[in-house]
Each structure stands twice: as C-alpha cells, then as structure tokens.
Amino acid sequence: MRSSHSRLATTIIGGLFVAAACTSAATPAPVVTPTASPATPSPTTLATPASSVQETWTATEAMIGARREHTATLMLDGTVLVVGGYIIGEVLASAELYDPASGSWAATGNIDVARGDHTTTLLPDGRVLVAGGIGDRGPFSSAELYDPATGSWTATGSMGGGRFFPTATLLPDGRVLVAGGSSGIDASELLWSAELYDPDTGSWTATGSMGAARYLHTATLLPDGRVLVAGGEGEGAALASAELYDPASGSWIATGSLVGGDGHGFLEIGYQTATLLADGTVLATAGSYFGGPLSSAQLYDPSSGSWIATANLVESRSGHTATLLPDGRVLVAGGAIARCDSTTTGGCIETNAPVSGELASAEVYDPGNRSWTAAANMVETRGGHTATLLPDGRVLVAGGYSPIGEVLASAELYDPGSGS
Numbered sequence: 001m002r003s004s005h006s007r008l009a010t011t012i013i014g015g016l017f018v019a020a021a022c023t024s025a026a027t028p029a030p031v032v033t034p035t036a037s038p039a040t041p042s043p044t045t046l047a048t049p050a051s052s053v054q055e056t057w058t059a060t061e062a063m064i065g066a067r068r069e070h071t072a073t074l075m076l077d078g079t080v081l082v083v084g085g086y087i088i089g090e091v092l093a094s095a096e097l098y099d100p101a102s103g104s105w106a107a108t109g110n111i112d113v114a115r116g117d118h119t120t121t122l123l124p125d126g127r128v129l130v131a132g133g134i135g136d137r138g139p140f141s142s143a144e145l146y147d148p149a150t151g152s153w154t155a156t157g158s159m160g161g162g163r164f165f166p167t168a169t170l171l172p173d174g175r176v177l178v179a180g181g182s183s184g185i186d187a188s189e190l191l192w193s194a195e196l197y198d199p200d201t202g203s204w205t206a207t208g209s210m211g212a213a214r215y216l217h218t219a220t221l222l223p224d225g226r227v228l229v230a231g232g233e234g235e236g237a238a239l240a241s242a243e244l245y246d247p248a249s250g251s252w253i254a255t256g257s258l259v260g261g262d263g264h265g266f267l268e269i270g271y272q273t274a275t276l277l278a279d280g281t282v283l284a285t286a287g288s289y290f291g292g293p294l295s296s297a298q299l300y301d302p303s304s305g306s307w308i309a310t311a312n313l314v315e316s317r318s319g320h321t322a323t324l325l326p327d328g329r330v331l332v333a334g335g336a337i338a339r340c341d342s343t344t345t346g347g348c349i350e351t352n353a354p355v356s357g358e359l360a361s362a363e364v365y366d367p368g369n370r371s372w373t374a375a376a377n378m379v380e381t382r383g384g385h386t387a388t389l390l391p392d393g394r395v396l397v398a399g400g401y402s403p404i405g406e407v408l409a410s411a412e413l414y415d416p417g418s419g420s
Contacts, residue, residue, distance in 0.1 A: 054417035055417045057362075057412050058413050059380075060396070062409040063098075063398060063409045064096050065087070065094055065409060066087050067082070067085035067087060067092055067407065067409070068384040068385070068408070069086055069116045069384050070085025070386060071083050071085075071119070071120040072120075072386035072388045072396070072398060075148055076148075079099050080098040080100075080398075081120070081146065081148075082095060082096050082398060083095045083120055084111060084118060084130070086407070090114075091134075093110040093111050094110055095108050095153075096108060098396060100394070108151040109152040110153070112144055112155060113135065113140060113144070115133030115140055116134060117132075117133050117165050118131060118133025119131050119132060119133075119168035119178065121176050123170070123176075123199050125199070129143060129168075129176055129197060129199070130153075131168060131178055133164050134185070139164045139181075139182065139184070139185065140164075141158045141160065143156050143158060144156060156197075159204050160193070161191075163191055165180075165215040166178050166179060166181030167217060167229065169220075171196075171227075173247065176196065176199075177245060179194040179219060179245070180193075180215050182215045190213035191213055192211075192213040193206065194206075194210060194245070196250075207250045208250045208251040211252055211253075212239060214232035215232055216232045216271065217232025218230050218231060218284065219274075220275075220276050222282075223302070225248075226245060226246055226302075227244065227245040228244055228255070228300060229242065229243050229245065229252075230258060230282075230300070231258055231284070240258045240259075241254065241257050241258075242256060242257060259307045259309060271318035271336075272294075273321065273332070275322045278367070281302070282302075283298075283322070284307075285313060285320070285330075287318050293335070293336065295314075295315065296309065298310060311365075314361075314372050314374045317332070317335035318335055318336055320336075321333050321334060321386065321387035325389070326393045328367055328368075329366050331375070331395060331416070334361075334381075334397070334400065336359060337359070359382060360380065360381040361374070361377055362374075362375040362376065378412060378414075379410075380402070380408065380410050382400035382401065382402060382408055384401045385398060393415075394414060394416075395413065396412075
C-alpha cells in the first residue's frame with residue numbers, strides 16, 4: 001500500500017485543493033454519567049435500510065465565503081463560529097458567525113494566522129482557543145483566543161512545537177489537552193507528544209506522551225474525566241490501538257484495541273468519528289481502509305476497557321460527520337468514497353465520484369436497538385464539512401467540497417422531527 005503520508009500531503013499542500021476525504025471538526029459531546037454497560041450485540045445485527053424518521057434537510061443562508069477543513073464551534077449564546085480552512089489555492093484567515101434565529105451569517109474578526117486542519121475549543125468563560133494547523137509556512141505552534149464580546153482575536157502562548165491534525169479536548173478543570181498530529185509539512189513527522197493549555201496563565205506545558213505517535217485519530221472526553229484516544233495513522237501504518245489519558249497523573253495507559261473494520265481489524269488513517277453516547281460508551285463509525293471506506297461501527301465500554309462490534313452503517317463512508325442528537329441518537333452525514341488504483345504504485349487514491357449520491361446521504365444510529373436507519377439525503381452532496389448541534393436540536397452543516405472538488409459556501413439544517 002502506498003504510504004498515506006504522501007497521499008495526505010498531496011491533499012493538504014499540493015491541493016489544499018484536490019477533492020479528497022478529510023476530517024472535520026465537531027463540537028465535543030457533553031459529559032454525561034454512564035448508566036449501564038452495553039450488552040454484546042448479535043454479530044448478525046443488520047442496519048435498517050428504510051427510514052421511519054420524520055426528518056428534513058433545508059437550505060439556510062450560505063456562508064460569506066466558501067471553505068473546507070475549517071472548524072465550527074457552538075458559542076454560549078447559541079451562535080456558531082466558523083474559522084479558517086481552505087479554498088482552492090488559499091489558506092483562510094476569515095471567520096464568521098451563524099445566527100440560528102435569523103438563519104444568517106455575519107463576518108467577525110479574522111484570525112492573525114491563516115490556517116486549516118487546526119483545532120478550536122470553547123473555553124468555560126466563552127472564549128475560543130484556536131491552536132496549531134497548517135498553512136503557507138508549514139505547521140504552526142501558535143495559538144489565538146477569540147473574545148465574543150469584542151469579535152476580535154488575540155495571540156496567546158504558543159505550543160512547544162507546530163502540529164496539524166491533532167486533537168484538542170476540554171478537560172473538566174478547564175485546561176485543554178492537545179495530542180498528536182504531525183509536525184512535518186509532508187505529514188511524515190508524526191507526534192507522540194501532548195500539551196496542556198491553561199487559560200488562566202495563557203501558557204502551555206508538556207504532559208505525558210502517548211504510547212504511539214498518531215494523527216487523524218479521535219479524542220473523546222469520558223464521563224470520569226479521562227480522555228480516550230483511538231485509531232488514526234502511525235508511522236507508515238494504520239493503528240488499531242487506543243489509549244487513555246488521566247489528567248490527575250498526566251499519563252497515558254493502553255486500553256483495548258479497535259475491532260471489526262469490515263474484516264480488517266481496525267480503522268485506517270482516521271477519517272472516522274467517535275461520539276460519546278448517553279450511557280457513557282463511545283461509538284466509532286466508519287473510516288478509510290486500503291481499498292475503500294468502511295461501513296463498520298463499534299462501541300467502547302470504559303468499564304471494561306474493550307470494544308465490541310455493533311451494526312454496520314447503511315453506507316460505507318469516510319470523512320463524514322457524526323452528531324449526537326438530543327434524543328441520544330447519532331446523525332452521520334456526508335463523507336467520501338474511495339477507489340483503489342492497484343496499477344500505480346499499489347496505492348489507494350481517495351476520490352469523490354458521485355456514485356449513487358453517497359456523499360449526500362445521511363443515516364441515524366439508535367443506541368436503544370443498536371441499528372442504523374437511512375435518513376433523508378442532504379440538500380447538497382458534500383465532504384470536508386462541519387456539523388454542529390444547535391440549542392433547538394437542529395444540526396447545522398456548512399461548507400466542504402462537492403464531488404467535482406468545488407469548495408462550498410452553502411449550508412443546510414437538519415431537523416430530526418418527531419423521530420420514531
């Protein structure tokens with residue numbers, strides 16, 4: 001298999017720019033108290049192909065500017081802050097706010113350093129921390145703070161080193177854990193390291209290193225305050241491993257490895273999602289593997305430290321979004337397909353061909369019966385977008401790229417309706 005390092009480098013640097021599967025940022029799931037450990041699902045459980053959910057997608061006002069691989073953060077006042085990302089040939093410094101009440105976007109202050117594949121974290125005081133990412137000058141160590149009262153950004157302490165595609169997790173004590181990523185412009189210098197940001201001092205300090213260098217992984221805050229990191233890509237290989245960070249000790253310990261993966265045993269190079277469910281388990285969905293995207297899903301039980309397979313998605317996908325709905329179900333939307341070209345260096349090349357409208361499709365996972373149900377298609381086919389749960393229970397999807405690689409400004413709203 002051709003190194004996905006070089007594949008991703010082409011996506012980010014040579015074409016910020018070519019249509020390829022990509023990650024998308026999501027608002028962290030709320031901390032909840034687990035109620036019960038899940039029973040092992042039947043290996044014959046199947047996804048439900050038809051939808052009985054009375055849901056709708058409707059277009060809302062387009063963003064002021066098209067963008068992909070940006071971030072979207074739900075603010076304390078219910079607006080959504082979108083920051084950075086890429087359009088063809090350009091890294092973006094612009095930011096804008098979506099108001100769900102009016103269904104409109106308004107420009108806000110630009111970040112000082114144009115960046116994409118960065119992280120954004122809502123701090124307890126309502127400010128937003130932007131950290132890392134990559135742009136014209138390579139991976140960044142710099143960080144900035146957005147003040148919603150003034151609509152402006154100010155520089156804060158820099159990380160110990162530049163990194164893009166890391167994860168950022170708000171800890172219960174208000175600090176932010178940034179872990180992994182790549183420090184090389186060709187995505188080949190993967191990081192074991194992790195750092196903590198203290199909003200009170202505006203400074204970063206090193207904390208324990210992960211057991212494996214990785215990027216394109218997921219990070220999920222568990223109800224007990226620990227952080228679960230899973231999957232992603234290591235040095236030249238996909239990772240099945242997962243580990244737990246303990247903020248009290250500042251150390252990492254190994255936990256159960258991912259299972260399933262459509263028979264491959266793991267999820268490759270990230271592009272998967274991880275969502276904290278109401279019962280305290282974590283749902284990991286799909287991702288990309290040599291030969292194409294996956295349809296598999298699995299559940300992590302913190303009480304046992306193990307993963308179990310759950311029903312496959314209705315459609316294979318990678319680079320999608322997953323959003324926890326108020327009723328406890330999970331909405332998965334969009335993403336990319338992939339085709340493998342074994343005649344050229346044995347590599348698998350991510351594409352976005354509009355096959356059966358897959359990139360417009362959406363589906364919903366019901367943790368009660370552990371099944372997937374096909375939902376209505378999005379208004380527009382897209383990958384590399386963001387999805388943000390709004391206070392009224394709707395989901396805002398914004399930006400991304402089309403099947404022909406066009407970077408999108410469009411946005412739409414998912415209304416889960418009455419459910420079933």
